[in-house]
Amino acid sequence: MNTRTSSLPRLVWPGQEFLPGYLAALERGWSPNNLRAEAGREEIERIRQDADAFLAGLVDREGAGPPVPMPDGSTVPKLPGYRRWIWDGEFCGSIGFRWQRGSNTLPHYCLGHIGYAVVPWKSGRGYATAALRLLLHDAPAEGLRYVEITTAPDNLASQRVIVRNGGVLVEEFMTVPALGGHRELRYRIELDAPLA
Template sequence: MSGVRLVRPSLEFLPAYKAALERGWSADNVRGSAAAEEELARIAADPAAFVASLEHLEPSGETITLPDGAKAPRLPGYRRWIWDGEFCGSIGFRWQPGTAELPSYVLGHIGYAVVPWKEGRGCAKAALALVLEDARARGLPWVELTTTPDNIPSQRVIEANGGVLVGQFDKSPHYGGGPALRWRVDLT
Protein backbone atom coordinates (compact mmCIF):
# COMPACT_ATOMS: atom_id res chain seq x y z
CA MET A 1 0.00 0.00 0.00
CA SER A 2 1.53 3.27 -1.02
CA GLY A 3 1.43 6.12 1.43
CA VAL A 4 1.94 3.99 4.53
CA ARG A 5 4.68 5.22 6.81
CA LEU A 6 5.77 4.63 10.35
CA VAL A 7 5.67 7.55 12.74
CA ARG A 8 7.46 7.81 16.03
CA PRO A 9 4.85 8.12 18.78
CA SER A 10 4.51 11.76 19.75
CA LEU A 11 2.05 14.14 21.32
CA GLU A 12 1.15 15.24 17.79
CA PHE A 13 -0.14 11.78 16.84
CA LEU A 14 -1.35 10.74 20.31
CA PRO A 15 -5.00 11.88 19.84
CA ALA A 16 -5.43 9.46 16.92
CA TYR A 17 -3.91 6.59 18.94
CA LYS A 18 -6.11 7.44 21.92
CA ALA A 19 -9.22 7.56 19.70
CA ALA A 20 -8.46 4.04 18.43
CA LEU A 21 -8.14 2.78 22.02
CA GLU A 22 -11.43 4.47 22.89
CA ARG A 23 -13.08 2.64 19.96
CA GLY A 24 -12.06 -0.69 21.52
CA TRP A 25 -8.88 -1.46 19.58
CA SER A 26 -5.67 -2.51 21.33
CA ALA A 27 -2.11 -2.96 20.11
CA ASP A 28 -1.82 -5.82 22.61
CA ASN A 29 -3.30 -8.90 20.94
CA VAL A 30 -2.81 -10.98 24.10
CA ARG A 31 -4.46 -8.74 26.72
CA GLY A 32 -6.82 -6.79 24.43
CA SER A 33 -9.24 -4.44 26.15
CA ALA A 34 -7.51 -4.68 29.55
CA ALA A 35 -4.31 -3.37 27.96
CA ALA A 36 -6.26 -0.63 26.15
CA GLU A 37 -7.83 0.54 29.41
CA GLU A 38 -4.41 0.60 31.10
CA GLU A 39 -2.94 2.64 28.26
CA LEU A 40 -5.85 5.10 28.36
CA ALA A 41 -5.24 5.58 32.08
CA ARG A 42 -1.52 6.14 31.50
CA ILE A 43 -2.28 8.66 28.73
CA ALA A 44 -4.70 10.52 31.01
CA ALA A 45 -2.15 10.61 33.84
CA ASP A 46 0.85 11.80 31.80
CA PRO A 47 0.66 11.88 28.00
CA ALA A 48 4.35 12.78 27.53
CA ALA A 49 5.50 9.95 29.80
CA PHE A 50 3.28 7.49 27.93
CA VAL A 51 4.75 8.52 24.57
CA ALA A 52 8.30 8.31 25.96
CA SER A 53 7.62 4.80 27.31
CA LEU A 54 7.20 3.42 23.79
CA GLU A 55 10.89 3.62 22.90
CA HIS A 56 13.85 1.97 24.66
CA LEU A 57 16.76 1.72 22.24
CA GLU A 58 19.41 0.66 24.74
CA PRO A 59 19.46 -2.01 27.46
CA SER A 60 18.23 -0.28 30.59
CA GLY A 61 18.04 -2.81 33.39
CA GLU A 62 14.31 -2.11 33.62
CA THR A 63 11.74 -4.87 33.81
CA ILE A 64 8.47 -5.40 32.00
CA THR A 65 5.35 -7.13 33.22
CA LEU A 66 4.33 -10.15 31.16
CA PRO A 67 0.64 -10.93 30.53
CA ASP A 68 0.56 -13.34 33.50
CA GLY A 69 2.03 -10.71 35.85
CA ALA A 70 5.58 -12.12 35.91
CA LYS A 71 8.48 -9.65 35.61
CA ALA A 72 11.23 -9.99 33.01
CA PRO A 73 14.12 -7.84 31.75
CA ARG A 74 13.13 -5.23 29.17
CA LEU A 75 14.80 -5.69 25.79
CA PRO A 76 15.72 -2.72 23.63
CA GLY A 77 12.88 -1.93 21.28
CA TYR A 78 10.28 0.51 20.12
CA ARG A 79 6.77 0.93 18.90
CA ARG A 80 5.90 2.91 15.81
CA TRP A 81 2.46 3.95 14.71
CA ILE A 82 1.31 2.95 11.27
CA TRP A 83 0.06 6.00 9.40
CA ASP A 84 -1.51 6.57 5.98
CA GLY A 85 -2.71 10.10 6.71
CA GLU A 86 -4.72 8.58 9.55
CA PHE A 87 -3.87 6.17 12.36
CA CYS A 88 -3.81 2.58 11.05
CA GLY A 89 -2.25 0.60 13.90
CA SER A 90 0.94 -0.11 15.76
CA ILE A 91 4.06 -2.19 15.14
CA GLY A 92 6.72 -3.04 17.67
CA PHE A 93 10.27 -4.29 17.23
CA ARG A 94 12.52 -5.68 19.98
CA TRP A 95 15.93 -7.28 19.90
CA GLN A 96 18.66 -8.61 22.11
CA PRO A 97 22.02 -6.85 21.59
CA GLY A 98 24.69 -9.02 20.00
CA THR A 99 22.43 -11.86 18.87
CA ALA A 100 19.34 -12.62 16.84
CA GLU A 101 18.20 -15.03 19.54
CA LEU A 102 15.45 -13.94 21.92
CA PRO A 103 14.84 -14.91 25.55
CA SER A 104 12.15 -17.54 26.10
CA TYR A 105 9.71 -14.95 27.46
CA VAL A 106 9.68 -13.04 24.13
CA LEU A 107 7.44 -14.53 21.43
CA GLY A 108 9.07 -12.74 18.50
CA HIS A 109 11.06 -9.75 17.31
CA ILE A 110 8.11 -7.97 15.72
CA GLY A 111 4.44 -7.67 16.60
CA TYR A 112 1.77 -5.58 14.96
CA ALA A 113 -1.91 -4.78 15.14
CA VAL A 114 -4.04 -2.89 12.64
CA VAL A 115 -7.29 -1.15 13.57
CA PRO A 116 -10.32 -3.06 12.22
CA TRP A 117 -11.43 -0.19 9.99
CA LYS A 118 -8.07 -0.30 8.13
CA GLU A 119 -7.71 -4.08 7.80
CA GLY A 120 -7.26 -5.57 4.35
CA ARG A 121 -5.63 -2.45 2.88
CA GLY A 122 -1.99 -3.55 3.05
CA CYS A 123 -1.09 -1.45 6.10
CA ALA A 124 0.48 -4.31 8.06
CA LYS A 125 2.36 -5.59 5.02
CA ALA A 126 3.88 -2.16 4.35
CA ALA A 127 4.66 -1.54 8.02
CA LEU A 128 6.40 -4.90 8.39
CA ALA A 129 8.51 -4.21 5.30
CA LEU A 130 9.64 -0.91 6.86
CA VAL A 131 10.58 -2.51 10.18
CA LEU A 132 12.45 -5.29 8.38
CA GLU A 133 14.62 -2.59 6.79
CA ASP A 134 15.51 -1.34 10.26
CA ALA A 135 16.20 -4.87 11.54
CA ARG A 136 18.54 -5.43 8.59
CA ALA A 137 20.29 -2.12 9.28
CA ARG A 138 20.83 -3.22 12.90
CA GLY A 139 22.72 -6.25 11.58
CA LEU A 140 20.22 -8.96 12.46
CA PRO A 141 20.55 -11.97 10.13
CA TRP A 142 16.90 -12.91 10.68
CA VAL A 143 13.85 -12.06 12.74
CA GLU A 144 11.08 -14.23 14.08
CA LEU A 145 7.38 -13.49 14.33
CA THR A 146 4.61 -15.62 15.76
CA THR A 147 0.95 -16.05 14.96
CA THR A 148 -1.87 -18.23 16.13
CA PRO A 149 -2.73 -21.02 13.68
CA ASP A 150 -6.06 -19.36 12.80
CA ASN A 151 -4.64 -15.88 12.10
CA ILE A 152 -4.48 -16.29 8.33
CA PRO A 153 -4.30 -12.53 7.55
CA SER A 154 -1.18 -12.14 9.69
CA GLN A 155 0.36 -15.24 8.14
CA ARG A 156 -0.18 -13.72 4.69
CA VAL A 157 1.50 -10.48 5.80
CA ILE A 158 4.54 -12.41 7.02
CA GLU A 159 4.71 -14.57 3.88
CA ALA A 160 4.43 -11.47 1.67
CA ASN A 161 7.54 -10.14 3.42
CA GLY A 162 9.55 -13.32 2.86
CA GLY A 163 8.57 -15.17 6.01
CA VAL A 164 8.91 -18.93 6.14
CA LEU A 165 7.08 -21.14 8.62
CA VAL A 166 9.60 -22.65 11.02
CA GLY A 167 7.14 -24.73 13.03
CA GLN A 168 4.41 -24.96 15.61
CA PHE A 169 5.01 -24.57 19.35
CA ASP A 170 3.04 -24.10 22.54
CA LYS A 171 3.13 -20.57 23.94
CA SER A 172 4.59 -20.28 27.41
CA PRO A 173 2.25 -20.00 30.37
CA HIS A 174 3.21 -16.29 30.53
CA TYR A 175 1.07 -15.88 27.41
CA GLY A 176 -1.72 -18.28 28.39
CA GLY A 177 -0.33 -21.34 26.59
CA GLY A 178 -1.92 -22.71 23.45
CA PRO A 179 -0.64 -23.44 19.98
CA ALA A 180 1.26 -20.89 17.93
CA LEU A 181 3.27 -20.77 14.74
CA ARG A 182 6.82 -19.46 14.49
CA TRP A 183 7.88 -17.67 11.30
CA ARG A 184 11.34 -16.52 10.27
CA VAL A 185 12.30 -13.79 7.82
CA ASP A 186 15.88 -14.05 6.52
CA LEU A 187 17.50 -10.61 6.33
CA THR A 188 20.79 -11.55 4.68
Protein backbone atom coordinates in the same frame (compact mmCIF):
# COMPACT_ATOMS: atom_id res chain seq x y z
CA MET B 1 -2.62 18.12 11.08
CA ASN B 2 -3.59 16.43 7.81
CA THR B 3 -6.34 13.91 8.43
CA ARG B 4 -6.94 13.04 4.78
CA THR B 5 -6.10 9.42 4.01
CA SER B 6 -3.70 8.26 1.32
CA SER B 7 -3.37 4.87 -0.36
CA LEU B 8 -0.07 3.86 1.25
CA PRO B 9 0.71 4.04 4.94
CA ARG B 10 3.97 5.24 6.41
CA LEU B 11 5.59 4.58 9.74
CA VAL B 12 5.84 7.53 12.11
CA TRP B 13 7.61 7.87 15.43
CA PRO B 14 5.11 8.31 18.25
CA GLY B 15 4.70 12.02 18.94
CA GLN B 16 2.29 14.64 20.19
CA GLU B 17 0.95 15.40 16.70
CA PHE B 18 -0.14 11.75 16.24
CA LEU B 19 -1.21 11.09 19.83
CA PRO B 20 -4.89 12.15 19.46
CA GLY B 21 -5.41 9.50 16.77
CA TYR B 22 -3.70 6.84 18.86
CA LEU B 23 -5.74 7.76 21.94
CA ALA B 24 -8.98 7.71 19.93
CA ALA B 25 -8.22 4.17 18.76
CA LEU B 26 -7.58 3.05 22.34
CA GLU B 27 -10.83 4.68 23.45
CA ARG B 28 -12.69 2.74 20.75
CA GLY B 29 -11.47 -0.49 22.40
CA TRP B 30 -8.47 -1.30 20.19
CA SER B 31 -5.32 -2.59 21.89
CA PRO B 32 -1.77 -2.67 20.48
CA ASN B 33 -1.17 -5.86 22.49
CA ASN B 34 -2.90 -8.96 21.16
CA LEU B 35 -1.91 -10.96 24.26
CA ARG B 36 -3.31 -8.50 26.81
CA ALA B 37 -6.46 -6.67 25.75
CA GLU B 38 -6.37 -4.67 28.99
CA ALA B 39 -3.11 -3.09 27.80
CA GLY B 40 -5.18 -0.59 25.80
CA ARG B 41 -6.99 0.64 28.92
CA GLU B 42 -3.69 0.80 30.81
CA GLU B 43 -2.19 2.94 28.06
CA ILE B 44 -5.13 5.36 28.20
CA GLU B 45 -4.38 5.89 31.88
CA ARG B 46 -0.65 6.35 31.27
CA ILE B 47 -1.36 8.93 28.56
CA ARG B 48 -3.75 10.82 30.85
CA GLN B 49 -1.20 10.80 33.67
CA ASP B 50 1.80 11.95 31.61
CA ALA B 51 1.59 11.93 27.80
CA ASP B 52 5.23 12.96 27.34
CA ALA B 53 6.50 10.12 29.53
CA PHE B 54 4.21 7.67 27.71
CA LEU B 55 5.58 8.72 24.33
CA ALA B 56 9.19 8.60 25.53
CA GLY B 57 8.65 5.06 26.84
CA LEU B 58 7.66 3.79 23.39
CA VAL B 59 11.25 4.18 22.19
CA ASP B 60 13.64 2.38 24.54
CA ARG B 61 16.69 1.19 22.63
CA GLU B 62 18.45 0.28 25.89
CA GLY B 63 15.65 -1.77 27.47
CA ALA B 64 15.83 0.46 30.54
CA GLY B 65 12.08 0.76 31.05
CA PRO B 66 9.98 -0.91 33.74
CA PRO B 67 9.26 -4.66 33.66
CA VAL B 68 6.68 -5.84 31.13
CA PRO B 69 3.45 -7.48 32.42
CA MET B 70 2.63 -10.93 31.06
CA PRO B 71 -0.85 -12.40 30.49
CA ASP B 72 -0.56 -14.48 33.68
CA GLY B 73 0.21 -11.39 35.80
CA SER B 74 3.94 -12.00 36.15
CA THR B 75 6.49 -9.50 34.82
CA VAL B 76 9.66 -9.88 32.75
CA PRO B 77 12.56 -7.54 31.99
CA LYS B 78 11.97 -5.09 29.16
CA LEU B 79 14.00 -5.73 26.02
CA PRO B 80 15.54 -2.98 23.90
CA GLY B 81 13.03 -1.91 21.29
CA TYR B 82 10.56 0.62 20.03
CA ARG B 83 7.12 1.09 18.57
CA ARG B 84 6.23 2.93 15.41
CA TRP B 85 2.74 3.96 14.42
CA ILE B 86 1.15 3.17 11.07
CA TRP B 87 -0.24 6.36 9.55
CA ASP B 88 -2.14 7.13 6.35
CA GLY B 89 -3.24 10.61 7.39
CA GLU B 90 -5.03 8.92 10.29
CA PHE B 91 -3.88 6.44 12.91
CA CYS B 92 -3.99 2.91 11.45
CA GLY B 93 -2.11 0.70 13.90
CA SER B 94 1.14 -0.02 15.66
CA ILE B 95 4.21 -2.12 14.93
CA GLY B 96 6.78 -2.97 17.56
CA PHE B 97 10.37 -4.15 17.20
CA ARG B 98 12.43 -5.67 20.01
CA TRP B 99 15.74 -7.48 20.22
CA GLN B 100 18.33 -8.83 22.60
CA ARG B 101 21.72 -7.14 22.34
CA GLY B 102 24.45 -9.17 20.71
CA SER B 103 22.19 -12.06 19.77
CA ASN B 104 19.56 -13.04 17.26
CA THR B 105 17.81 -15.19 19.86
CA LEU B 106 15.12 -13.89 22.17
CA PRO B 107 14.30 -14.91 25.75
CA HIS B 108 11.66 -17.65 26.13
CA TYR B 109 9.05 -15.10 27.22
CA CYS B 110 9.30 -13.04 24.03
CA LEU B 111 7.51 -14.63 21.08
CA GLY B 112 9.12 -12.63 18.29
CA HIS B 113 11.16 -9.65 17.21
CA ILE B 114 8.19 -7.90 15.63
CA GLY B 115 4.54 -7.59 16.54
CA TYR B 116 1.88 -5.54 14.78
CA ALA B 117 -1.77 -4.65 15.17
CA VAL B 118 -3.95 -2.72 12.72
CA VAL B 119 -7.17 -1.09 13.91
CA PRO B 120 -10.24 -3.02 12.66
CA TRP B 121 -11.59 -0.09 10.65
CA LYS B 122 -8.37 -0.04 8.57
CA SER B 123 -7.95 -3.81 8.14
CA GLY B 124 -7.94 -5.50 4.76
CA ARG B 125 -5.99 -2.69 3.06
CA GLY B 126 -2.52 -4.29 3.16
CA TYR B 127 -1.35 -1.94 5.91
CA ALA B 128 0.23 -4.64 8.08
CA THR B 129 2.13 -5.99 5.06
CA ALA B 130 3.38 -2.51 4.16
CA ALA B 131 4.31 -1.68 7.78
CA LEU B 132 6.29 -4.88 8.20
CA ARG B 133 8.11 -4.27 4.92
CA LEU B 134 9.07 -0.77 6.07
CA LEU B 135 10.21 -1.94 9.50
CA LEU B 136 12.38 -4.72 8.08
CA HIS B 137 14.67 -2.03 6.65
CA ASP B 138 15.56 -0.99 10.24
CA ALA B 139 16.41 -4.43 11.65
CA PRO B 140 19.97 -4.82 10.28
CA ALA B 141 21.01 -1.65 12.14
CA GLU B 142 20.52 -3.60 15.38
CA GLY B 143 22.94 -6.32 14.25
CA LEU B 144 20.28 -8.89 13.38
CA ARG B 145 20.68 -11.40 10.55
CA TYR B 146 17.02 -12.43 10.70
CA VAL B 147 13.84 -11.69 12.62
CA GLU B 148 11.28 -14.11 13.97
CA ILE B 149 7.55 -13.43 14.08
CA THR B 150 4.91 -15.67 15.60
CA THR B 151 1.23 -15.97 14.94
CA ALA B 152 -1.66 -18.24 15.84
CA PRO B 153 -2.27 -21.21 13.52
CA ASP B 154 -5.74 -19.89 12.67
CA ASN B 155 -4.58 -16.32 11.92
CA LEU B 156 -4.33 -16.70 8.16
CA ALA B 157 -4.22 -12.94 7.56
CA SER B 158 -1.12 -12.56 9.74
CA GLN B 159 0.52 -15.56 8.07
CA ARG B 160 -0.01 -13.91 4.67
CA VAL B 161 1.56 -10.67 5.95
CA ILE B 162 4.65 -12.57 7.08
CA VAL B 163 4.99 -14.71 3.94
CA ARG B 164 4.59 -11.66 1.67
CA ASN B 165 7.60 -10.20 3.46
CA GLY B 166 9.81 -13.25 2.90
CA GLY B 167 8.81 -15.24 5.99
CA VAL B 168 9.38 -18.98 6.09
CA LEU B 169 7.65 -21.26 8.59
CA VAL B 170 10.23 -22.62 11.04
CA GLU B 171 8.13 -24.49 13.59
CA GLU B 172 4.89 -24.97 15.43
CA PHE B 173 5.39 -24.77 19.20
CA MET B 174 3.64 -24.32 22.53
CA THR B 175 4.09 -21.01 24.33
CA VAL B 176 5.36 -20.98 27.91
CA PRO B 177 2.65 -21.08 30.62
CA ALA B 178 3.11 -17.34 31.37
CA LEU B 179 1.92 -16.71 27.78
CA GLY B 180 -1.03 -19.09 28.01
CA GLY B 181 0.50 -22.41 26.90
CA HIS B 182 -1.12 -22.37 23.45
CA ARG B 183 0.00 -23.34 19.94
CA GLU B 184 1.84 -20.77 17.81
CA LEU B 185 3.64 -20.77 14.49
CA ARG B 186 7.14 -19.29 14.30
CA TYR B 187 8.27 -17.71 11.03
CA ARG B 188 11.73 -16.45 10.19
CA ILE B 189 12.56 -13.63 7.78
CA GLU B 190 16.17 -13.48 6.66
CA LEU B 191 16.98 -9.80 6.38
CA ASP B 192 18.15 -10.18 2.81
CA ALA B 193 15.07 -12.27 1.91
CA PRO B 194 13.27 -11.39 -1.34
CA LEU B 195 9.76 -10.07 -0.81
CA ALA B 196 6.83 -11.83 -2.45
